[in-house]
Amino acid sequence: MKLVIAEKNIAAQKIAQLLNDAGKPKNDKVYNTAVYRFTVQGEDWVSMGLAGHILAPDFPDEILFDKKQGWYSVTEDGEVLPADVPDGLARPPYSSKRRPYLANGINIKGWKVESLPYLTWAPIVKKPAEKEIIRALKNLAKKSDAVIIATDFDREGELIGSDALDMVREVAPDIPAYRARYSALIKGEVMAAFDNLVELDQNLADAGESRQYIDLIWGAVLTRYLTLARFGGFGNVRSAGRVQTPTLALVVERERERLAFVPEDYWQIRGIGAAQGRSDTEFKISHATARFTDKAAAETAFAHVDGATSGRVTAVAKRSRKQQPPTPFNTTSLQAAAAAEGISPARTMRIAESLYMSGFISYPRVDNTVYPRSLDLAGIVGGLAAGSPALRPVCSKVLAGPMKPTRGKTETTDHPPIHPTGQGNPETLDGGQKKLYMLIARRFLATLMGPATIENTKLSIDVAGEPFTASGDVLVEAGFREAYPYGLKRDEQLPPLVEGDIVDVRDIKLEAKQTEPPARYSQGRLVQEMEKRGLGTKSTRASIIERLYQVRYLKNDPIEPSQLGMAIVDALHDFAPRITTPEMTAELDEDMTKVAEGADTQDHVVDHSRALLAGMLDTLIEHKDDLGEAIADAVTADAKVGTCPKCGKDLVMKTSAKTRGSFIGCMGWPDCDVTYPVPSGVKVSPIEGEGSVCPECGAPRIKCQPFRQKAYEMCVNPKCPTNFEPDLVVGECSVCKEAGRHGDLVAHKSERSGKRFIRCTNYDECGVSYPLPSRGKLSATGEVCEHCGAPVVVVETARGPWRICVNMDCPGKEKKAAAGRGGARKGASAKAGSRATKSASKTSSKTSRTKSATKASAKKPASS
DNA sequence: GCAAGGTC
Numbered sequence: 001m002k003l004v005i006a007e008k009n010i011a012a013q014k015i016a017q018l019l020n021d022a023g024k025p026k027n028d029k030v031y032n033t034a035v036y037r038f039t040v041q042g043e044d045w046v047s048m049g050l051a052g053h054i055l056a057p058d059f060p061d062e063i064l065f066d067k068k069q070g071w072y073s074v075t076e077d078g079e080v081l082p083a084d085v086p087d088g089l090a091r092p093p094y095s096s097k098r099r100p101y102l103a104n105g106i107n108i109k110g111w112k113v114e115s116l117p118y119l120t121w122a123p124i125v126k127k128p129a130e131k132e133i134i135r136a137l138k139n140l141a142k143k144s145d146a147v148i149i150a151t152d153f154d155r156e157g158e159l160i161g162s163d164a165l166d167m168v169r170e171v172a173p174d175i176p177a178y179r180a181r182y183s184a185l186i187k188g189e190v191m192a193a194f195d196n197l198v199e200l201d202q203n204l205a206d207a208g209e210s211r212q213y214i215d216l217i218w219g220a221v222l223t224r225y226l227t228l229a230r231f232g233g234f235g236n237v238r239s240a241g242r243v244q245t246p247t248l249a250l251v252v253e254r255e256r257e258r259l260a261f262v263p264e265d266y267w268q269i270r271g272i273g274a275a276q277g278r279s280d281t282e283f284k285i286s287h288a289t290a291r292f293t294d295k296a297a298a299e300t301a302f303a304h305v306d307g308a309t310s311g312r313v314t315a316v317a318k319r320s321r322k323q324q325p326p327t328p329f330n331t332t333s334l335q336a337a338a339a340a341e342g343i344s345p346a347r348t349m350r351i352a353e354s355l356y357m358s359g360f361i362s363y364p365r366v367d368n369t370v371y372p373r374s375l376d377l378a379g380i381v382g383g384l385a386a387g388s389p390a391l392r393p394v395c396s397k398v399l400a401g402p403m404k405p406t407r408g409k410t411e412t413t414d415h416p417p418i419h420p421t422g423q424g425n426p427e428t429l430d431g432g433q434k435k436l437y438m439l440i441a442r443r444f445l446a447t448l449m450g451p452a453t454i455e456n457t458k459l460s461i462d463v464a465g466e467p468f469t470a471s472g473d474v475l476v477e478a479g480f481r482e483a484y485p486y487g488l489k490r491d492e493q494l495p496p497l498v499e500g501d502i503v504d505v506r507d508i509k510l511e512a513k514q515t516e517p518p519a520r521y522s523q524g525r526l527v528q529e530m531e532k533r534g535l536g537t538k539s540t541r542a543s544i545i546e547r548l549y550q551v552r553y554l555k556n557d558p559i560e561p562s563q564l565g566m567a568i569v570d571a572l573h574d575f576a577p578r579i580t581t582p583e584m585t586a587e588l589d590e591d592m593t594k595v596a597e598g599a600d601t602q603d604h605v606v607d608h609s610r611a612l613l614a615g616m617l618d619t620l621i622e623h624k625d626d627l628g629e630a631i632a633d634a635v636t637a638d639a640k641v642g643t644c645p646k647c648g649k650d651l652v653m654k655t656s657a658k659t660r661g662s663f664i665g666c667m668g669w670p671d672c673d674v675t676y677p678v679p680s681g682v683k684v685s686p687i688e689g690e691g692s693v694c695p696e697c698g699a700p701r702i703k704c705q706p707f708r709q710k711a712y713e714m715c716v717n718p719k720c721p722t723n724f725e726p727d728l729v730v731g732e733c734s735v736c737k738e739a740g741r742h743g744d745l746v747a748h749k750s751e752r753s754g755k756r757f758i759r760c761t762n763y764d765e766c767g768v769s770y771p772l773p774s775r776g777k778l779s780a781t782g783e784v785c786e787h788c789g790a791p792v793v794v795v796e797t798a799r800g801p802w803r804i805c806v807n808m809d810c811p812g813k814e815k816k817a818a819a820g821r822g823g824a825r826k827g828a829s830a831k832a833g834s835r836a837t838k839s840a841s842k843t844s845s846k847t848s849r850t851k852s853a854t855k856a857s858a859k860k861p862a863s864s
Numbered sequence: 865g866c867a868a869g870g871t872c
Contacts, residue, residue: 008871052870059866119866130872156870212869219867227865234865241867357872365871540868547867 001044003144005164007151009034009049014185015150016047019194033136046140054133055126055163057212119221120614124213134167141168149200150180158201159208184413186374206602207595214609215242221613222579225620230628239551242584243536244544245572248553249580250529251521252561252569261517266291267298271508273470281495288467302510304464311463313501322451325480327408328417329443330369331538332531338436339524345542351436360424361440365539366415369408375416377403383422384441394483398448406447419444446484453477457494463505470494520558533582567634571627576616641686642700647672651700664716676716682706687713696722723777730780731791733760735768745791758806770806785810
């Protein structure tokens with residue numbers, strides 16, 4: 001039997017199909033890995049896909065021998081280094097004897113940064129990362145008489161194949177091994193590759209492995225250095241890396257440009273025009289001098305037209321322009337287009353992966369922007385028409401047309417550009433999936449259609465001797481725009497005017513403006529910029545940006561660096577500049593090429609890189625305390641939400657050591673004891689300028705951003721009247737009413753516990769009381785619950801306004817809790833909700849949430 | 865608790 005090892009499942013499947021003597025390959029499983037059995041000239045073959053790299057480089061366990069001690073650990077005898085640092089390269093400038101050792105436990109302060117030189121020179125081993133796949137691979141290898149490495153035809157593919165071969169050799173040391181190199185998963189290519197098998201290119205694999213090692217060493221050393229320079233507690237990693245740090249630097253650089261930007265004043269004269277007596281035809285007019293840089297000139301011109309009520313059309317110019325249809329999607333252009341529709345690149349890739357796995361779209365990680373000839377364009381359009389009623393009309397048009405697909409600049413042959421398969425029913429997709437799928441489907445159709453024609457009309461209008469203009473764009477021929485409306489501007493239709501017509505004008509104003517600084521990056525723009533600068537790959541850019549958000553170097557979208565992000569870039573720029581620029585990647589690529597060509601060796605290149613890093617460590621360690629301080633200051637600045645009304649110091653977000661929960665505390669602690677609770681489940685940020693201080697109580701107001709819901713602002717002080725109305729009457733007591741007396745239901749707040757509740761004024765007699773959510777402004781509705789007759793109130797919770805029946809045991813709660821599981825149910829309801837809701841909310845893991853959601857919706861009656 | 869690169 002011959003074993004074919006591909007990089008991924010889809011390739012293994014395709015190869016089996018293409019090489020098979022006849023018919024379909026047999027799908028099989030080895031342990032949990034899909035394999036494909038087929039025959040080639042009567043001989044039994046089997047193919048299996050890996051999942052990319054199956055081994056991961058790491059430091060040996062001896063260095064991390066105690067998982068608990070992690071980064072602080074060393075070997076028993078204090079020796080980390082094997083004695084195989086090549087001659088001629090600097091050894092660490094200290095001996096193990098000098099190292100401050102861990103007498104009783106861990107001498108963290110002395111040890112942590114001192115240990116970095118050891119790490120720089122530490123050996124690296126490859127550890128199994130995909131144990132299940134390795135198990136299947138070895139199982140098949142034992143039964144095979146030859147293996148053929150058929151991983152992707154690139155550097156990483158060669159490395160993945162080489163790692164796989166190493167695993168094979170562990171169980172079949174002498175098995176013959178070959179390499180098949182194909183650059184497209186099509187019959188001709190694959191057949192030719194298997195007819196002309198070659199040997200694995202170890203140099204190329206070594207080049208890839210060098211990349212792995214250098215990334216790990218630089219990343220681990222600098223990340224540990226930054227993290228430990230001022231340890232911020234677990235979960236506060238300050239990461240650095242060959243790709244992420246230059247990417248962060250791009251954002252910081254843009255922010256610095258904005259900060260350094262000196263706005264220039266300019267003036268505009270603008271107003272409203274309309275066909276005479278036809279205020280329904282209004283359009284914008286502006287002075288022909290779009291921007292006056294001279295204030296006096298602007299004022300002179302404005303003096304002429306101030307109060308003018310009419311003008312005369314002096315010229316009408318029409319000009320039509322064509323907008324060419326877009327090129328096919330590759331990973332980067334899909335990410336950029338989706339980002340413009342509010343889907344982050346990382347989320348785009350997660351959704352695209354799921355669409356790919358369920359057969360809706362083609363392979364999503366591609367550079368190619370040219371459809372291969374073999375792609376059945378008409379067949380896909382037909383499939384789209386059948387599956388999606390919304391696309392049917394435009395599909396018919398495409399099928400009737402000449403269908404000449406556009407071509408992008410990048411042409412590779414590994415995979416076709418991202419396109420819909422035309423299979424599957426889009427109605428079964430969830431919100432995000434459907435949105436992305438439609439984008440991909442519409443883009444595909446657009447690439448097969450003609451240009452759009454936009455007609456521009458420009459009016460020249462004389463108003464009291466001053467030249468004005470008006471401009472309007474109208475889509476006169478939709479072309480591809482019929483399929484692809486994304487980013488299309490709305491028509492600006494001007495009324496049909498001719499030279500000499502009189503137009504009404506009104507509201508001509510002189511506006512003082514300032515030039516704007518360069519715009520911040522959107523996530524889509526940043527992905528494109530990374531590509532331009534050679535940072536990361538199509539498969540990694542999205543996750544690297546996400547990582548920068550996760551470590552809180554970046555915030556918001558358009559992207560802003562945090563103070564921490566800026567401090568990190570500054571620190572590395574000063575002491576390890578190599579990591580902060582795209583040049584490190586460029587130089588690495590040069591080194592990799594040399595290794596691949598055999599002009600240099602892995603050991604030499606990696607050791608050279610280690611030496612470069614080692615050369616920076618003295619300076620880094622020397623400045624450890626300064627840098628630690630800079631990081632701590634930046635973190636405090638990022639955490640600031642306002643100013644303490646009691647002592648004037650900063651109020652910052654803090655984490656309780658005991659409960660791990662967040663709260664807002666004063667930097668003056670322990671001298672100042674001001675603290676505020678933080679709404680749960682929301683992202684809190686300060687409000688700048690106006691509205692930043694509560695006019696009622698002087699505490700800061702904050703902006704709360706709930707997950708995927710509208711942000712709102714509130715005062716942080718829960719006792720503030722803007723958050724709670726004391727002694728609010730929310731309704732009448734039904735128990736008392738039945739007993740023939742009157743009782744008001746009044747909201748109270750316990751002084752001791754801070755808990756809020758509703759109690760009847762005749763509580764001693766009727767015993768009626770209801771609990772309330774602990775936070776959120778309360779207001780009465782005057783309504784009573786249809787299920788139990790208790791009052792209905794509105795609570796402004798962290799996630800927006802929410803109507804509740806105050807009765808915990810209301811029979812209506814059960815149904816609501818079940819029906820609302822999908823997301824309509826608001827956060828605070830768990831606290832004040834029925835007992836059933838309460839117990840359900842305790843299961844907080846994702847899976848159980850999903851499970852109960854499925855269950856609940858299954859139970860949901862069809863009528864609701 | 866580290867990187868970046870594959871892909872699930």
